[in-house]
Amino acid sequence: MLFQDRRQAGRELAERLRALRDEGALPDPVVLALPRGGVAVAAEVAQALEAPLDVLLVRKIGAPHHEEFGVGAIAGDDPPLYDQESLDALGLTPESLAPVVERERQELHRRERRYRRGRPPPDLRGRTVIVVDDGLATGSTARAALRHVWRRAPARVVLAVPVGAPDSVALLGDEADDVVCPHQPYGFSAVGQWYDDFGQLTDDDVLDALQGH
Secondary structure (H helix, E strand, O other): OOEOOHHHHHHHHHHHHHHHHHOOOOOOEEEEEOOOHHHHHHHHHHHHHOOOEEEOOEEEEEEOOEEEEEEEEEEOOOOOEEOHHHHHHHOOOOOOOHHHHHHHHHHHHHHHHHHHOOOOOOOOOOOEEEEEOOOEOOOHHHHHHHHHHHOOOOOEEEEEOOEEOHHHHHHHHHOOOEEEOOEOOOOOOOHHHHEOOOOOOOHHHHHHHHHOO
């Protein structure tokens, strides 16, 4: 266990990011959290950087009958982004996953309506976008999130997570200008193993965090 909870993890992550900001590496920042777990972490980061906080809706595409095993992800209305090796290993095709994608897309839109309440997404053009989650396992959702952000013409994109699998952190180095991950332990199997309290957040928790910023 590395962290008591997501808020503590967020404060530690914020210290790393504040150092980058003080070096001039994070001009005009906006913090985008991956709900739900990333919101509690990102709230601490946004407060420390005195930056606006918003959400970036991403959904994992799970294998049929094994939903926890992610084989891809979707962000916004972007096309699904698949891990081809996982598809091949499980004998899956994009066509066979179409019902799963549709279900996840509906949940993504439901959350977006709930969290935004009619607000438009923030304008990212020319800004430094800091994408925050509570950890990095396979990296599939983070990759989809980063590619979605790049389509919105930011000046700079940073992925920030408190803890992550070393291989995933290395792979995502090509997807962002910088990846800030203070802890990259060997033997990483799941994000939750590095938190004492890793309880599920609710929609109300997300709304409370957003209203506080």
